[in-house]
Amino acid sequence: MDGMTGAPAVGNMIDDRLSEGVFRVDRNIYLDDAVFQAELGSIFEADWIFLCHESQVKNPGDYFAAYLGRQPVFVHRQEDGSLKGFLNACSHRGAILTPTQQGNAKTISCRFHGWTYRCDGACIRIKEEEGGYGENFDRSAYDLREIGAIDSYKGFVFGSLSPDIQSLEVFLGESKRFIDFVADQCSPGMEVLPGSQKYMVGGNWKMSTENAVDGYHTSTVHRVFASTVRQREAREGYEGMMRTETGRLAKKTVRNGCYDLGQGHMVIWAERDPVSTSPLSEAEERLEKENPTGKVNWMLRRGRNLIIFPSLMINDFAATQIRTFRPISADLTEVTIYCLAPSDESQEARYARLRKFEDFFMASGMATSDDVVALEATHEGSRARKAKWGEFHRGIGTLVQGADDLAAEGGFTPETSNSSWDHETLYYSFYRKWRDKVAQAWGG
Amino acid sequence: MYESIIQRDLDALIDDRVSDGMFRVDRAVYTDEAIFEQEVSRIFENCWWFLCHESQVANHGDYFWTDIGDQPVFVHRQEDGSLKCFINACSHRAAILTPFKQGNAKTLTCRFHGWTYKCDGACIGVKNEEEGTEKGKFDLREIARLESYKGFVFGCLNSNICSLEDWLGAAKPWIDLMVVQSPEGLEVVPGSSTYKTDGNWKLQAENSVDGYHVSTVHRVFAHTIAARESKGEYTGIKKTESGRIAGGVPTAGYSLGNGHMSIWAQHTTPEVRPIWEAKDRLEKELSPIEVEWILTKGRNLYLFPNVMLMDNPSTQIRVMKPVSANRVDITVYCVAPKGESDKARAGRLRKFEDFYLTAGMATSDDIAALEDTHEGSMARDAKWSEFKRGIRTFTRGADDDAKALGFEPEVSSDNWDHEVLYHGFYRHWLKMMKGEQAG
Numbered sequence: 001m002d003g004m005t006g007a008p009a010v011g012n013m014i015d016d017r018l019s020e021g022v023f024r025v026d027r028n029i030y031l032d033d034a035v036f037q038a039e040l041g042s043i044f045e046a047d048w049i050f051l052c053h054e055s056q057v058k059n060p061g062d063y064f065a066a067y068l069g070r071q072p073v074f075v076h077r078q079e080d081g082s083l084k085g086f087l088n089a090c091s092h093r094g095a096i097l098t099p100t101q102q103g104n105a106k107t108i109s110c111r112f113h114g115w116t117y118r119c120d121g122a123c124i125r126i127k128e129e130e131g132g133y134g135e136n137f138d139r140s141a142y143d144l145r146e147i148g149a150i151d152s153y154k155g156f157v158f159g160s161l162s163p164d165i166q167s168l169e170v171f172l173g174e175s176k177r178f179i180d181f182v183a184d185q186c187s188p189g190m191e192v193l194p195g196s197q198k199y200m201v202g203g204n205w206k207m208s209t210e211n212a213v214d215g216y217h218t219s220t221v222h223r224v225f226a227s228t229v230r231q232r233e234a235r236e237g238y239e240g241m242m243r244t245e246t247g248r249l250a251k252k253t254v255r256n257g258c259y260d261l262g263q264g265h266m267v268i269w270a271e272r273d274p275v276s277t278s279p280l281s282e283a284e285e286r287l288e289k290e291n292p293t294g295k296v297n298w299m300l301r302r303g304r305n306l307i308i309f310p311s312l313m314i315n316d317f318a319a320t321q322i323r324t325f326r327p328i329s330a331d332l333t334e335v336t337i338y339c340l341a342p343s344d345e346s347q348e349a350r351y352a353r354l355r356k357f358e359d360f361f362m363a364s365g366m367a368t369s370d371d372v373v374a375l376e377a378t379h380e381g382s383r384a385r386k387a388k389w390g391e392f393h394r395g396i397g398t399l400v401q402g403a404d405d406l407a408a409e410g411g412f413t414p415e416t417s418n419s420s421w422d423h424e425t426l427y428y429s430f431y432r433k434w435r436d437k438v439a440q441a442w443g444g
Numbered sequence: 445m446y447e448s449i450i451q452r453d454l455d456a457l458i459d460d461r462v463s464d465g466m467f468r469v470d471r472a473v474y475t476d477e478a479i480f481e482q483e484v485s486r487i488f489e490n491c492w493w494f495l496c497h498e499s500q501v502a503n504h505g506d507y508f509w510t511d512i513g514d515q516p517v518f519v520h521r522q523e524d525g526s527l528k529c530f531i532n533a534c535s536h537r538a539a540i541l542t543p544f545k546q547g548n549a550k551t552l553t554c555r556f557h558g559w560t561y562k563c564d565g566a567c568i569g570v571k572n573e574e575e576g577t578e579k580g581k582f583d584l585r586e587i588a589r590l591e592s593y594k595g596f597v598f599g600c601l602n603s604n605i606c607s608l609e610d611w612l613g614a615a616k617p618w619i620d621l622m623v624v625q626s627p628e629g630l631e632v633v634p635g636s637s638t639y640k641t642d643g644n645w646k647l648q649a650e651n652s653v654d655g656y657h658v659s660t661v662h663r664v665f666a667h668t669i670a671a672r673e674s675k676g677e678y679t680g681i682k683k684t685e686s687g688r689i690a691g692g693v694p695t696a697g698y699s700l701g702n703g704h705m706s707i708w709a710q711h712t713t714p715e716v717r718p719i720w721e722a723k724d725r726l727e728k729e730l731s732p733i734e735v736e737w738i739l740t741k742g743r744n745l746y747l748f749p750n751v752m753l754m755d756n757p758s759t760q761i762r763v764m765k766p767v768s769a770n771r772v773d774i775t776v777y778c779v780a781p782k783g784e785s786d787k788a789r790a791g792r793l794r795k796f797e798d799f800y801l802t803a804g805m806a807t808s809d810d811i812a813a814l815e816d817t818h819e820g821s822m823a824r825d826a827k828w829s830e831f832k833r834g835i836r837t838f839t840r841g842a843d844d845d846a847k848a849l850g851f852e853p854e855v856s857s858d859n860w861d862h863e864v865l866y867h868g869f870y871r872h873w874l875k876m877m878k879g880e881q882a883g
Contacts, residue, residue, distance in 0.1 A: 087826045088820060089826045093817055111660065112813045114660040127660065132832075132861060134836035161825055
């Protein structure tokens, strides 16, 4: 932590003067431990946070462990097919209940003292119960504690520690259409493929969130990725959907843009060039039959990076990805990535999707590793407190209030549109919502 | 945003309503860093703190480096056979003076600028000393109190504390049961193992006298031992008593006052214990009740706040060094009666390795359970950990076994599954946290 900011200062940390052409944030928002504690309390432990995809908890008894801020929780699929979310702590002495990150257990027994809970959270066994508590003992007082709210939208499961919260659909708002563009790619449903990767970034979580919808860095940070892939494709064996479309990275040969979707959700997009590189291109005919062409343009013909406030990224560019950011401290973020795919795609498409996922998104791949370096350098540079402000005013002159022509064909109404994914206007509602949440936590 | 609970109300952390059948502890006591900082200043620096065993500093010049809370100190054996303990920091620029954890040095020379101190702490060498330097001003700083009880050495940074014997109180007979096993006393066997646990030190304290977890956490240990012994390669002293793990044997737990706690379980096969070879001698030297306790009751003793003495499958001193709210470093030593046979010593060491080493089959499972419990305690919305097993059946004062041996616990419980012994621990903890009791 690089110094403590008093509670009243948060309003001054976002310098929001659009009419004067200024939008900037005090870099202390990335460093200050008091800010971090406030974010945990008012955002990560109060608002809707992504937990898992329904395909990860498909069958009765399937569980998935996650975090809401600092608090460990788990999602458990019920006998009747519904989902419940519980605090991941034994009612007796607090031990984590799930033996692994993900698994199947119709009942869960605590490995410490053997207390057992049914799938629905009911405490059904206390080891040596008779010798411990005397008469009129009420075991149900030890049922697991459910989290405040759990709901899912098209397979994406969110939870909140607070029961006093707007509905998930209202929370998602205009971002729902962008979830649809992924979720509707296949009628049997999308599935998270087995395997995941976790890596730590020595930087603030908000930088990871920003980076996920930052088109401006790609031609610098991912230049080496683009030239490496291009060289590789000059050799045999990389054709059709095995190719990686790199037009978006190297040159401005394709149309692109960005949207501020409101409520802190945001998206960047770029035309695919060519579309045949997408594993989804094999389904083009079917998609056209099932959907209006405007929607197919968004599903297939444009790559998209979506951020759902505050820390979920759904990516459909080189491959399809779910990426989550878990804040550990102001200076440390745990990132988890999963490959998401249409469950009925061909083996060829699946193969291409996985290889491209590895190329770009894995920590051992050729692009994410460069992002991590850039983010850590930015976090470190933010410690130069005399250089106070991070600027977000690229594109402030070309900002369009509401929808542009392409938003209409996708059926969504953004807060603002902009004509280049280089632009930084999409971050405004994110930082306004963030400011209001932190101010709320500080009672001011 | 969570403000630290300590700023609000320490009493609210311990919900102590035994007459209503309730005793529970706010899990923030494990996870809150502000609480930890106050533990360092109010508890660790104000009570008797285990430092080492006298056998680890047997001869003139022997030193032993450890910590009280987060302050490094070392014990040094003097020329006259007495012990002194100093803050382990050169008077010049504070470098640690002891080159090793444990060693022998009649004088200690700082490796930074070469200042030298005699065994008694006197500064006797200042490199390139100027004329007229009063070296006496730079003598090492002794800690406020140092006492030992039958070989176990304790120190305190605060002079305003009762005698060590008063502090140990009802725990003394439990220490005695280990000490009297040899007329020559005990010795710490060479070697130690240090491991870190990502969890609060109080979880480790609880666990050391928690009989309830044994049949769950150490089930695999018991199975493994049973499978090994069924092959017939392990006989006599090589066998491991596992009745206590399977259950169904008499057990008990005690709150001994000043935060000390203990449990025992009846051994079903006392003849596999290393001390069994001394049965005839013990029967001559000691009372029948002492012999019964030594040979047939496996015992775990926790001395508030930082040391555990175990006499169960093997004999152990386990020392805690709390590092932060979410980390405690633990060092284990095998302690043994001097003069036991090679066969008994080998049996003792093998059983020590089996159970107590991190590379062994039991402690590793404990660590996993404690780390899971610390992480689960981060689910702050599930606020309370209850300690109410046995709350309706415990005995105030001594049970028959305690009376027979001659110690006076605060409470006795006839089952080591019970949790009433922790009430005394947390009451004492709260008193010290509030500054109401020095030591």
